[in-house]
Amino acid sequence: MTSPRVLVEIDGAVAHVILNRPDKLNGVDLEMLRGLVAAATSLRRNREIRAVILRGNGDAFCAGLDFASVMERPAGVVRSFLPSPLRGTNLFQRAHWVWRELPVPVLAVVHGRCYGAGLQLAAAADFRYSTPDCEWSVLEAKWGLVPDMAGTVPLGELVAPDVAKRLTMTGEIVSGTRARELGLVSEVDENPLAAALSFVDVLATRSPDSVAASKKLLNETRGGRPRRAFRIERRLQFAMLRSANAKIARTANFAKRDPEFGPRKWRR
Template sequence: MARVSVEIENHIARVTLTRGDKMNALDPEMLSAIAEAGESLMENDDVRVVVLSGEGKAFCAGLDIMSFGAMAGKDAGDMLLPRTHGNANLFQQVPLVWRKLPVPVICAIQGVAYGGGFQIALGADVRFAAADTKMSIMEMKWGIVPDMGGMALLPHLTRSDVIRKLTYTAQSFSVAQAAEWGLVTEVVEDPLGAAMALAEEIAIKSPSAIRAAKALIEFAETHQHDEDAVLLEESRVQAELMGKPHQMEVIAANLQKRAPVFK
């Protein structure tokens, strides 16, 4: 059974978790399918933005409980410690592939985003969520810790005390609280509609500038204690954009009051 669908139209890749009857819970097949979906877009120059969503009543309820049974008797170290996807294992790649993509990723969240599902959402650049959505760093409920890239992603988004409280307790929290903590970008009535509207706005911007902006933001976040390096990278990236075909088309389109056409 298909776990993920990928549809590309007008430079927007719509990636949908398609296990709606199971609240898009993560079993081994779905973990592989999500990682493969993200990786399939890595070298696609036609894609300018990605919209990530889940079908049905929930974005993602986290790890499928039945998967615990499948792991019984296996050596966890043999499964988790090998770096099978660059600097990550498969579990970590599922959220991190969206951060690694060179184009913006917008996540639409409804119902619940628990455990691994919450960490997948953290990998996106922007998160829109419905007002009644519930979220949780669920792993402590099962006597484990977040291990799908959450500890690499959360410190960029919220405070240490918030991370500690949510990790230690596994308590559910509202998206209103998530927005206050910086874990959700906006609370909206129609998350997928809001995600698509933003994607359409991004898709008509300079493709090279958008990719450069995502890479520059990532550089700034990972070098936040090295101001000299960030300032130099900012200048280097700008120098590569200025006067190039995409930038010249943006200028021409603005002066001629028309939509830009990028080649």
């Protein structure tokens, strides 16, 4: 029996979403794309979850698209490439963009290789924790292609325009340390999972509603017109002022004690 391409393990308020093709360095195939969408869809309904850790089993986070496997089913590729009229994304894009839409912080914990589809998945996360020697590459250039798994939007937000063009046009491989210098990586650590979980502890001291709303606010206002940003600010702040978790935060602060928040109530 084939093991699931994507594993979901819940540890308290943290969900670990694990790419599970270690024999293929977690190369992405159609089943993995569907597994990523299914995992995010399931986690979206869980209001107890405070953060999601994306990581890979074995020697790599993700070595990119498994062309050999995917091209064995050309009809499936064609169907998966067609965009949904409702969402405007196809399966390849949806499997990455869905983490951007999840109303909790998503942290990619990266080691070994982070190529192509793997880099685009990590870029879609809110934070990226990497080992110093991890190899990062927008590898599509090697195949005469462009990145097409929704990764170009966050990539363009994370690094300067000339850096994004350089990485995309050349497909050069950079280390985790260099990726941090370029702005692609949030933090470099020999134990990136421990570093990520330490940050999750910090996030857990804040209202799950305000954390979710902050993610939406910054994602939707970046690069947009100020007037639209102000409108989104007002709408989200009004929702936060009425939220039960905001009341818990206020009461705890006035009493000079740590707040004990309830589950996320706010709906995106």
